[in-house]
Amino acid sequence: MKTPRVLSIGECMVEMAPAAGEGHYRMSFAGDSFNTAWYLRRLLPSGWAVDYFTAIGTDPLSRRMAEFMAAAGIGCAHLQRLPGEGVGLYMIQLERGERSFSYWRSTSAARRMLTEESRLRDALRDTSLAYFSGITLGILPPEDRVRLLELLREARAAGTLVAFDPNLRPTLWPDADEMREAIMAAAAIADIVLPSFEDEAAHFGDASPEATAARYRDAGTGMVVVKNGAGNILTVSDDGVARHPAKHVSEIVDTTAAGDSFNAGFLARHLQGAPIAECVRAGAMVAAQVIGAKGALVGVAL
Numbered sequence: 001m002k003t004p005r006v007l008s009i010g011e012c013m014v015e016m017a018p019a020a021g022e023g024h025y026r027m028s029f030a031g032d033s034f035n036t037a038w039y040l041r042r043l044l045p046s047g048w049a050v051d052y053f054t055a056i057g058t059d060p061l062s063r064r065m066a067e068f069m070a071a072a073g074i075g076c077a078h079l080q081r082l083p084g085e086g087v088g089l090y091m092i093q094l095e096r097g098e099r100s101f102s103y104w105r106s107t108s109a110a111r112r113m114l115t116e117e118s119r120l121r122d123a124l125r126d127t128s129l130a131y132f133s134g135i136t137l138g139i140l141p142p143e144d145r146v147r148l149l150e151l152l153r154e155a156r157a158a159g160t161l162v163a164f165d166p167n168l169r170p171t172l173w174p175d176a177d178e179m180r181e182a183i184m185a186a187a188a189i190a191d192i193v194l195p196s197f198e199d200e201a202a203h204f205g206d207a208s209p210e211a212t213a214a215r216y217r218d219a220g221t222g223m224v225v226v227k228n229g230a231g232n233i234l235t236v237s238d239d240g241v242a243r244h245p246a247k248h249v250s251e252i253v254d255t256t257a258a259g260d261s262f263n264a265g266f267l268a269r270h271l272q273g274a275p276i277a278e279c280v281r282a283g284a285m286v287a288a289q290v291i292g293a294k295g296a297l298v299g300v301a302l
Contacts, residue, residue: 004128004271005049007078008037009120009148010136011110012054012065013103014089015296017256025091029068030296032167033133035257038297039264039286041073044271051075053123055113057085062109078123080116085109092256094294103171105139114144117151124155129271131263133165137182138172145182153189161271164190165263168199176203187219192270194263197228209234213241225266225280227259233284235276244280247288257296262287265302 010033019026030038034052041050052074056062058081065087069076088105114120124130130152137145156162166183173179180203187193193216200212209226213236216224223237232243265286269279282302289300 002126003047003049005051005075005126006037006040006044006129006131006267006271007051007053007123007127008033008040009053009113009130009132010034011088011105011108011113011139012052012056012069013105013108014061014065014087016089016091017254017294017296018092018094019294028297029065030257032135032165032257032260033131034069035260035296036131036165036264036267037074038072039257039261039300040268042300043264043268043282043286043302048128048271049075051078051123053078053113053120055080055082055085055109055111055115056087057081057109058083059086062087078119080109080113080119082109082112085112092254094254108139111139111141114140114147117147120148120151121154124151124160127155127160129161129163129267130155131163131165131267132186134167134179134183134186135169135172137186138169138179149185149189156189156191161192162190163192163194163263163267165194165259166199167196167259168203170203180204184215184219187216187221190221192223192225192267193221194225194227194259194266196259197226197231197234200226210236210241223276225283227262233280235280237276239276242276244277244284247281247284249288249291252291254294255291258287258291260296261290261300 012031012034015030016025088108206212213224226234262283266283269282
């Protein structure tokens with residue numbers, strides 16, 4: 001029997017997060033799709049494999065990144081190592097638990113991850129779940145975005161479940177229309193879409209979580225899970241519409257990776273056949289633990 005396997009596709013970056021002491025920062029590695037892979041590795045049974053697909057360089061920092069992934073139990077067989085290239089970096093600034101970011105990623109090797117599309121086709125073969133985000137799309141050249149969606153469509157037709165977080169980041173796109181068009185094209189080939197209502201309202205003009213869910217369902221998505229900060233989480237699928245409470249957090253320390261970790265908790269339970277309500281509870285529980293600590297990657301338990 002083949003090992004069930006998750007493949008997350010995107011960009012891992014150097015993360016500089018605030019640490020104890022004025023002006024001090026701690027270096028780690030993170031990135032939205034990588035964060036979800038990292039948490040999935042911790043939440044799925046040991047019989048599951050979790051792999052990451054991206055491109056990195058051959059410099060010392062890229063090697064440290066690959067070592068970090070491997071030490072976390074994430075499969076690195078599909079990492080492309082591009083000579084002369086490097087990885088991106090971002091810095092987190094915090095104010096009352098809310099974060100803002102500064103990025104240095106314009107020459108990141110991850111932008112060239114689809115240069116040889118056969119690599120991704122091979123990586124997707126016999127994959128149980130393929131996961132990607134709007135950031136995955138946003139860093140790619142337009143022709144590579146098309147290739148990515150074509151390959152995911154092929155994988156889905158072969159039995160792979162496809163999950164997508166729109167993770168709307170306008171600064172990655174030439175204009176808002178191109179971003180919206182690409183996001184909806186991705187949703188059309190996804191089985192599960194996991195949007196955040198605040199972003200969707202800001203960039204699609206949705207008046208309510210219900211409007212967000214309806215738009216993605218109309219695009220062809222089977223299941224939509226609308227995250228809404230401390231508000232109710234809305235799920236819409238062929239099984240019906242439901243609203244689920246978020247988990248209360250007494251003190252928000254850092255909201256970095258809140259959505260990424262929710263996605264991992266939800267998908268880990270979904271892959272094991274749990275009902276939607278249990279999947280949402282798991283996602284909310286993981287996210288609550290993450291926002292109570294600094295940085296994108298923190299210890300969690302269910």
